[in-house]
Amino acid sequence: MEAALSSLPYLMDGLLVTLQVTLLVVVFATIIGVILGVGISYGPLWLRILVRIFSDFIRGIPVLVLIFFVYYGLPAIGINMETFTAAVVALSIFKISHVIENTRGAIQSVHHGQMEAGKAIGLKFHERLIYIIFPIALRRFLPPWINSVADTAKGSALVSLIGVVDLMLAMQKVIGRTYEAMPVYIVGLIIYFIINYCLSLSSRKLEAKYAFIKE
């Protein structure tokens, strides 16, 4: 047990990397995912088909395949990335597909009468989007979005497999040195649990807060 506790600073360095990966992935995935989600809701047919294919394709394969493909596969066709970049790119691509679906669902939940009312008072498309659709859709978007943030924090453990020294790989390294597997795993489990539990708790709070909005 002492080994696990004395290696805590080292695990914290790993945790920092986990949080960095999570933060970057969430920022990229949210920006691109929301844009593509608006595209799949209001865009021209070709864009809708492209985004639909992208989203279904990415959601249909295991994230591990995606991570290994980006890190080991892409260099074969001349795209070299460092482990950290590859991890962020792979997880972002994966998360984008989920944010697209969140956005699409949230926009769809807004009654079409709202859009028509906006048209009737002469708002332009982007004004209708910003002043009418987004504020209403945001309430539907936030709870699943926070869930996918928690999922990212959890799923980022997989980037240890391509050599990013995140919390997971830091744990493996400590175990490699001290041969005390169980205490280190339990400490890691607690750290992951605290992060994710806080996130899913806030997601549930928000969901309850916005529960007055009926289908």
Added chain:
Amino acid sequence: MDYHFNFSYIWRHFDRLFYGLVLSLELALVSIAIGMIIGLLLALVYVESGKSIRFFVASYVELIRNSPLLLLVYLIFYGIPSIGWFQYSATTSFIVTLSIYSGAYLVEVFRSGLAAVPEGLIDAGKAIGMKPWQRLISIRIPTMFRIVLPALSNTYISLFKDTSIASVIAVPELMYGAQWINFNTFRIIEVYAVITPMYLVTGYVILLSLRQVEKKFAINK
């Protein structure tokens, strides 16, 4: 781009991928079956019992749902044998892990399904003189299954995809077969070009067949 595609190595070792896919499906099937039993039992326990037992079920669910599957896989495969409790093969260990993992997700699914069974149905059961266990078996559980079917299919698909994580403890499933070919022939792009459709097609076949089941048993409003 001066990359020359050469699929011959992949076809030469295709049996690794094929049997890998079969093993992936077996892992998913066995773990889901055990997970369903865990999920159903704990959901019933949760719904029927008092605060203290609810707390234990809820902590199992929250602990598993909020920790990475990779960590659980390592914990059960390396951690538990290291303190000398059990010894087991990688495959057994992964099945145990995925069952515990899927169980936690399925408790939530079944619990919300049980809560959504209309009161009127249960009252009707009471009115015709059914005992509590009869109501449970003939009314609550069948209705619950029809309500949760869509949520179940989503869980099944994501559990099938999660079997790829078994490759990290050298369970020879599809992802492991792909890695083996990678490291032995370096035909990396080709391997992914083959296993991606394998995952996609299998996932869609599962999804479409579950959609048929959903349609058959859907509750018409």
